[in-house]
Each structure stands twice: as C-alpha cells, then as structure tokens.
Amino acid sequence: MRLVVATCTVQYTGRLTAHLPLAKRVLMLKGDGSILVHSDGGSYKPLNWMSPPASLEECEPTEEQTDAGASRVWKVTHKKTGDALTVQLHEVESDQSFELGIDPGLVKDGVESHLQEMLADQIETLGDGFRLWRREYMTAIGPVDILAQDSDGATVAVEIKRRGGVDGVEQLTRYLELLNRDPKLAPVSGVFAAQEIKPQARTLAEDRGIRCLVLDYDEMRGVESNVPRLF
Amino acid sequence: MRLVVATCTVQYTGRLTAHLPLAKRVLMLKGDGSILVHSDGGSYKPLNWMSPPASLEECEPTEEQTDAGASRVWKVTHKKTGDALTVQLHEVESDQSFELGIDPGLVKDGVESHLQEMLADQIETLGDGFRLWRREYMTAIGPVDILAQDSDGATVAVEIKRRGGVDGVEQLTRYLELLNRDPKLAPVSGVFAAQEIKPQARTLAEDRGIRCLVLDYDEMRGVESNVPRLF
DNA sequence: TCCTCCATCTCGGCT
DNA sequence: AGCCGAGGTGGAGGA
Structure with a gap:
C-alpha cells in the first residue's frame, strides 16, 4: 500500500473517457x-480509479507533459480490458509505503437472507396458525422465498425484500401466476414482506390482492435470539 | 484530509451490523x-465506511477496550440516520493531515445521454430517409429515448442503451405497446440500439419484431466532431 | 466460467 | 425532498 499526496491530472479511457483537471489529491496504490x-x-x-488486476508503469514524461508541469507520469492499465488510467504528477507533497498484510475481511449481518431465515422461524408473524411449508421453493422462473400454509391449509407465497419496490411486486405476481396453474397448490395467495414498502408498490400489490407486511428487523432479531449480541 | 495507518477493529451498526477483526489498515478521514x-x-x-454528513468523536477507551489493546477509540456517527461506526485503534503507524481544497471534479464523456445526442444528430444511422421526430418523448410510463419517422413516414421508437440486455428490450416493448394504442402514431415499430447487444436480448427483441442496431461509439464520435479530441 | 440479483450501493436527473 | 434509472457499477451466490 502506497499513499501519495500530490497535485495531479488524471485521464481515463475505457468504457468511457473522463479526465480530472489539475488539483491536489490523494492517490492510493494497492498491492x-x-x-x-x-x-x-x-x-x-x-473520483477516478483502476480496478485490479492492473499494473502500474512509471514513465518518463514527454516534453509536452514536462512543459505542462508534470514531474512524473504513471500509466495504470487493466490487464484484461485494456482500460488505461494516466496520472500526471506535478508537485508531490507526500509519498509513503506501508505493509498491511492480508485483511481478514468484513463480517456481515442483517441482509435479505437473514430476514428470510428469521421470517421462516417466526412464520406466525404472517398470522395465527400459519405453518412453514418450504423455503426457496424452486419454480421454472426462479425460487419463491417462502411457501406457507394459512390456518385453513391454503397455500401462501411470500416474497421478501429489504426495501419493497414495484419490481418485487411484479416478481411475486409472476410466481403467483405460475403457482396457481398447479392444481395441487391453487389457490395460492401472496404476501409481500419487506422492512420498508414503497407507496407505489403497496398500491400495486393491494390492487392485485397481495397482502403487504412490514417487517421490523430489530423486533424480529429480538425474538430470534435470547443470546445477547456478540458486539 | 487525514490519513492514518494503524492496526484497528471496526464496528458498524446501521442498515446492517458488521465488524472488522483486528488488522492493519488505512483510515481516510475526509473534511x-x-x-x-x-x-x-x-x-x-x-471494507467499511461512513458516508457524509458525519461527525467524528475521539473517545477515551473504556477499561474493557484498553484491556483489549485499544489506545484510542473513534465514534463516527451519521448526522441524520444515526448510523454509527466505531474504530478501536491499537498501534498507530502513521497519522498525517493534508489540505486538499475543493476538487474541480470529474469530466465525463461517452455515456448513454451522449449516445442519444449523437444518434439524434445522425438519425440516418437508422436507415436512409429517417427523420428525427422527438427526443425524450414523454409517455405515462416514462420517456421514449427517440421517436423517428422512416422513409415511409411510419413511426419508429428507439431505445438506447450502452449495454443492451433483456431489461432494455422489455422497456422498449412496454413503450411500443403503449404507443401503438395511439391511433395518431400506430403502427409504431421498434429499434433497440446499443453499443453492445447481448445474445439473449437480441433473440428476445427479434422474436418481438424489434430491430437491433449495434452502435459504434468511436465511429459516431468521429462523424460527430471534426474538432480533434482535447486529450 | 457466466449469469443473475443485491447493495450501508453511489450518483445524477427530474418532479 | 423523494423517486427513478444508470453505473467504468462491485460483490456474492448459483447454474
């Protein structure tokens, strides 16, 4: 890891072309x-970057570049796509290198899969007498997040999103259409469950007879684990 | 701009909770x-971050944190959402500050809007005798990129994408469906124009009677400007 | 490997 | 301010 603070201009050519006018910036060069x-x-x-795997070549500035004030020129090229980033360094205020080693990486919690796990475990959130039938029930057009049975034994398909938009309602609608063609399952009703449901999505869902359910992540986590959080 | 290199642990709570085990990392603190x-x-x-606007508070480590090896503790909190990032610093290898000033910002070229501009200017790319009718033609479900007339005076709707996937074809299909309901416009045919059209998208489009057109960005730019590029 | 969907997305444009 | 779509999206999980 090398950290350089310098006035510079940057030129990128690849999927698009873009450039940065002369200004003082921080340049982070990774291993x-x-x-x-x-x-x-x-x-x-x-502001601009080059993704790995890439290689940096330190070039002699051309006469033109020297006249423009560049003291050093870096050409960073992506090994596969050929994308190129050219940095013209003018005044270098700082240039230091550090040994960081390999990072153990981020440990996450609280994404959609976790919501699904918790809702499966707490299926009665959907209503009294609900029972879990399947998780990730495979269909020809993709997996249905949860299939459950209500207190009358009728099938209920649940689509879970962190933030519920119209696309999620469309997705669930397609699943319902397909599932209702199966005489062993039909009639199948739908529940659109999300931490947050956008007004447009709610309107669309209710217009299609799909029930909306707002999930309280913190509350569900509270129910889920009596074990105190580790951090 | 303050750059710190230190062994540290990081804890984030907000939309999700996540943490980073002890390791040496670079911490970039912006103004x-x-x-x-x-x-x-x-x-x-x-690996982890806090978006602006945020405020950093340098805390005294608790006894527990000191025992764990922390020499300093930062609490970075987002002013609106309440998201919090806690950094426990152990060994600090470097800690420097720099004045960078306001950046003039990135100047871009080559995005979809530019493709649209160029195709509008070079509408005969679609075929001899084509004439531009409208750009960003508003409909109830969104703007149609380009409406043109072919040599017979028939209406043609054009959807432009940098990379043409099935979603773009779906989008154009919805527009065509809507436009063809308007007796003043119908019959409207479709052109799916992109720098790159994926095989699946091409198949879907042609299956629906939509013409596919691959745009050569460099060639169009060459036609566009006789002025030589600035960089 | 490619493809698809999610993201503490970010970023810009528009209403 | 919220909503929507694009991104040099990046990143993860499945076919």
Whole structure:
C-alpha cells in the first residue's frame, strides 16, 4: 500500500473517457496494481480509479507533459480490458509505503437472507396458525422465498425484500401466476414482506390482492435470539 | 484530509451490523466527517465506511477496550440516520493531515445521454430517409429515448442503451405497446440500439419484431466532431 | 466460467 | 425532498 499526496491530472479511457483537471489529491496504490484517486469529499467512491488486476508503469514524461508541469507520469492499465488510467504528477507533497498484510475481511449481518431465515422461524408473524411449508421453493422462473400454509391449509407465497419496490411486486405476481396453474397448490395467495414498502408498490400489490407486511428487523432479531449480541 | 495507518477493529451498526477483526489498515478521514477503511486489496469499495454528513468523536477507551489493546477509540456517527461506526485503534503507524481544497471534479464523456445526442444528430444511422421526430418523448410510463419517422413516414421508437440486455428490450416493448394504442402514431415499430447487444436480448427483441442496431461509439464520435479530441 | 440479483450501493436527473 | 434509472457499477451466490 502506497499513499501519495500530490497535485495531479488524471485521464481515463475505457468504457468511457473522463479526465480530472489539475488539483491536489490523494492517490492510493494497492498491492494488486489498482489505484484510487480521492479528493477531500464525496463518499466512498473515488473520483477516478483502476480496478485490479492492473499494473502500474512509471514513465518518463514527454516534453509536452514536462512543459505542462508534470514531474512524473504513471500509466495504470487493466490487464484484461485494456482500460488505461494516466496520472500526471506535478508537485508531490507526500509519498509513503506501508505493509498491511492480508485483511481478514468484513463480517456481515442483517441482509435479505437473514430476514428470510428469521421470517421462516417466526412464520406466525404472517398470522395465527400459519405453518412453514418450504423455503426457496424452486419454480421454472426462479425460487419463491417462502411457501406457507394459512390456518385453513391454503397455500401462501411470500416474497421478501429489504426495501419493497414495484419490481418485487411484479416478481411475486409472476410466481403467483405460475403457482396457481398447479392444481395441487391453487389457490395460492401472496404476501409481500419487506422492512420498508414503497407507496407505489403497496398500491400495486393491494390492487392485485397481495397482502403487504412490514417487517421490523430489530423486533424480529429480538425474538430470534435470547443470546445477547456478540458486539 | 487525514490519513492514518494503524492496526484497528471496526464496528458498524446501521442498515446492517458488521465488524472488522483486528488488522492493519488505512483510515481516510475526509473534511466532511466521512471515513473510509481500506485494506491493501479489493476494489474501490472500502471494507467499511461512513458516508457524509458525519461527525467524528475521539473517545477515551473504556477499561474493557484498553484491556483489549485499544489506545484510542473513534465514534463516527451519521448526522441524520444515526448510523454509527466505531474504530478501536491499537498501534498507530502513521497519522498525517493534508489540505486538499475543493476538487474541480470529474469530466465525463461517452455515456448513454451522449449516445442519444449523437444518434439524434445522425438519425440516418437508422436507415436512409429517417427523420428525427422527438427526443425524450414523454409517455405515462416514462420517456421514449427517440421517436423517428422512416422513409415511409411510419413511426419508429428507439431505445438506447450502452449495454443492451433483456431489461432494455422489455422497456422498449412496454413503450411500443403503449404507443401503438395511439391511433395518431400506430403502427409504431421498434429499434433497440446499443453499443453492445447481448445474445439473449437480441433473440428476445427479434422474436418481438424489434430491430437491433449495434452502435459504434468511436465511429459516431468521429462523424460527430471534426474538432480533434482535447486529450 | 457466466449469469443473475443485491447493495450501508453511489450518483445524477427530474418532479 | 423523494423517486427513478444508470453505473467504468462491485460483490456474492448459483447454474
């Protein structure tokens, strides 16, 4: 890991062409040849970058580049796509290298699969007398998140999303259409379950006779584990 | 802009909970209170981060944290959502600050809007005698990229994508369905134009009577501007 | 390997 | 401010 702070211009050519005018920026060069160009703002996305696997070549500046004020020129190229990033360094304020080693990586919790697990475990959230039938029930057009039976034994298909948009309703609609062709399952009703359901999605769902269910992640987690959280 | 290299652990709670075990990493603290945690690998996405607007509070480590080896503790909190990132710093190898100033920002070229502009200007790319009718023609379900007339005066709807997938074909199909309900426009035929059209998308489009057109970006740009490129 | 879907998406445009 | 679509999307999981 090499960190350089310098005034520079950057030129990218690949899927698109883009350039950065002269300004002072932070250049992060990683061990896999990738490079990030960051300014003091924005979010985690760099102003410009090159993804790994890439290789950096330190070039002699051409006369033209020297006249423009460049003291060093880096050419970073992607090994497969041929995308190229050219950095013209003018004044270098800092240039340091560090040994970081391999990172153990991020440990996550709380994504859609976890919501699905918890809803499967707490299937009565859907209503009294509900029983879990299947998870990830495979159909020709994809897996239905949850199939359950209500207190009358009727089949219920559940689509789970973190944020429920119209696309999720469309997805569930396609599943319901297919499942209702199966005489062993029909009639199948639908439940659209999400941490947050957008108004348009709710309208569309209810218009199609699909029930909407807002999931409270924290509450479900509370029910789920009496074991205290590890951190 | 403050750059810190240190062994640390990181804990995030917000939309999800996640943590990073102890390892040496680069911490980038920006002027807007945001922070990025990078390792020597991966792509431009940090292992963990906090988006602006955020504020950093340097805390005294609790006895427990001191026992675990933490010398300093940062609490970075998002001002609106309440998301929190806690960094426990153990050994600090480097800690430097730099004044970067406001960045002039990235100048882009070659995106979909540019393709659309160029195709509108070079509408005969679609065929001899074609004339431009409308750009961004608004309908109830969204804007149609281009409406043109062919040499016979029939209406042609064009959907432009950089990379043409099935979703783009679906989109165009919806537009065509709607436009063909308008007796003033019908019959409307479709053209799916993209720099690259995926086989599945091509099959679907042609199956629906939609013509596929691969756009050569460099060639179009060559036609577009006799002015030589600036870089 | 390719393809598909998710994301603490980010980012821009528009209403 | 919210909504929607594109991205040099990146990243993960399944066929």
